[in-house]
Amino acid sequence: DQQVKQNSPSLSVQEGRISILNCDYTNSMFDYFLWYKKYPAEGPTFLISISSIKDKNEDGRFTVFLNKSAKHLSLHIVPSQPGDSAVYFCAASVYNNNDMRFGAGTRLTVKP
Amino acid sequence: DAGVIQSPRHEVTEMGQEVTLRCKPISGHNSLFWYRQTMMRGLELLIYFNNNVPIDDSGMPEDRFSAKMPNASFSTLKIQPSEPRDSAVYFCASGLNTEAFFGQGTRLTVV
Numbered sequence: 001d002q003q004v005k006q007n008s009p010s011l012s013v014q015e016g017r018i019s020i021l022n023c024d025y026t027n028s029m030f031d032y033f034l035w036y037k038k039y040p041a042e043g044p045t046f047l048i049s050i051s052s053i054k055d056k057n058e059d060g061r062f063t064v065f066l067n068k069s070a071k072h073l074s075l076h077i078v079p080s081q082p083g084d085s086a087v088y089f090c091a092a093s094v095y096n097n098n099d100m101r102f103g104a105g106t107r108l109t110v111k112p
Numbered sequence: 113d114a115g116v117i118q119s120p121r122h123e124v125t126e127m128g129q130e131v132t133l134r135c136k137p138i139s140g141h142n143s144l145f146w147y148r149q150t151m152m153r154g155l156e157l158l159i160y161f162n163n164n165v166p167i168d169d170s171g172m173p174e175d176r177f178s179a180k181m182p183n184a185s186f187s188t189l190k191i192q193p194s195e196p197r198d199s200a201v202y203f204c205a206s207g208l209n210t211e212a213f214f215g216q217g218t219r220l221t222v223v
Contacts, residue, residue, distance in 0.1 A: 006154070032210060043116070043203055043214030044155070089155055093210075099168055100145065100212055104154030 003027045004092050006103035014111055019077040021106050023090030026071065030092040030101075035064060035075045038087045038105070047088075048075070051095065080110045116215035118204050124221045130192040133218045136185055137206030145205040145212060146179055146189050155203070161187065194222045 005024045013019045021035075031052035036044035050057040050064045050073065057064050063076045077084055090103040117136040125131050137144050146158040159169040161181045169179070176195070181187040191198055199221050205212040 002153070034211065036214075041216070043205070043216050045214070046211050049211065091155075091212075095210065099157070099160060100207075101157060102147070102155035104152070 002104075003030075004090055004101045004103040006088075006090055006106050008106050009104070010107040010109070012109045012111065013080050015082055016079045019075075019080045019084065019108055019110065021075040021077075021088050021090075021108065023073050023075075023103055024071055025073075025092045025101075027092070027101075028071070029094050032093050032095040033064070033066060033073050034091040034093075034100070035062075036089040036091060036102075038089060044089055077108075080108075082110050082112050084108060085110050116204055116206050116213055118202075118215035118218050120218060121216065122219045122221075124223065125194055127195055127222055128193045129222075130190065131194045131198075131220060131222075133189040133191075133202050133204075133220070135187045135189070135204030135215060137187070137204070138213055139185065141206035141208045141213070143207045143212070144181060144187050145203075145207070146187070147203040147205065147214075149201045149203060149217070158189070191220075194220075196222045198222050 034049040035047045037047045038044040048059050048062050050066050066073045087105045087107050089105045093100040119134045145160040147155045158171045159179045164181045179189045201217045201219050203217045205214040
């Protein structure tokens with residue numbers, strides 16, 4: 001049962017443009033959401049998170065938006081850079097519950 | 113801290129053999145997770161421990177899979193007997209309430 005879904009397996013954008021990665025979840029109990037970035041041959045690394053009490057969290061070029069009613073979140077990267085090319089995983093959990101569920105990942109390619 | 117340490121980094125084994133993957137979490141973290149990464153399903157949670165106690169193992173695919181955490185600094189994931197469809201990258205992660213920190217993974221190939 002995929003509780004967290006990333007329906008786009010890949011995304012390609014031009015350097016300098018905006019990258020938008022999407023994620024949907026089904027479990028209404030989730031109240032904490034994270035994005036991880038993964039380079040080849042490395043483990044995923046934490047990128048940014050958002051609590052359900054917010055609808056937006058920004059960190060430099062990265063912004064995560066949360067739409068609780070739609071059970072949808074998105075990650076915006078602007079401007080995109082070639083070094084952002086990686087697989088991005090969306091994750092969701094119940095805060096302090098430690099049961100973190102991941103989506104299948106979206107491979108982002110930023111072309112110079 | 114060196115981060116989450118997994119061993120081996122690569123494992124190639126024959127079908128039917130026993131495979132043991134090892135993980136050393138970050139000191140002080142109270143949660144430990146085992147994930148399997150596949151092309152189709154991304155990162156699947158296999159099992160997680162809280163304070164060395166298994167909390168949810170519903171993601172363990174079959175009885176051939178077992179995981180232990182005998183103490184706060186060590187965990188193993190065992191597959192016995194291994195099958196070709198078990199080939200994947202297995203990640204261990206540790207965390208403290210919210211964010212999880214991942215190891216570099218073990219790439220398992222069962223031939």
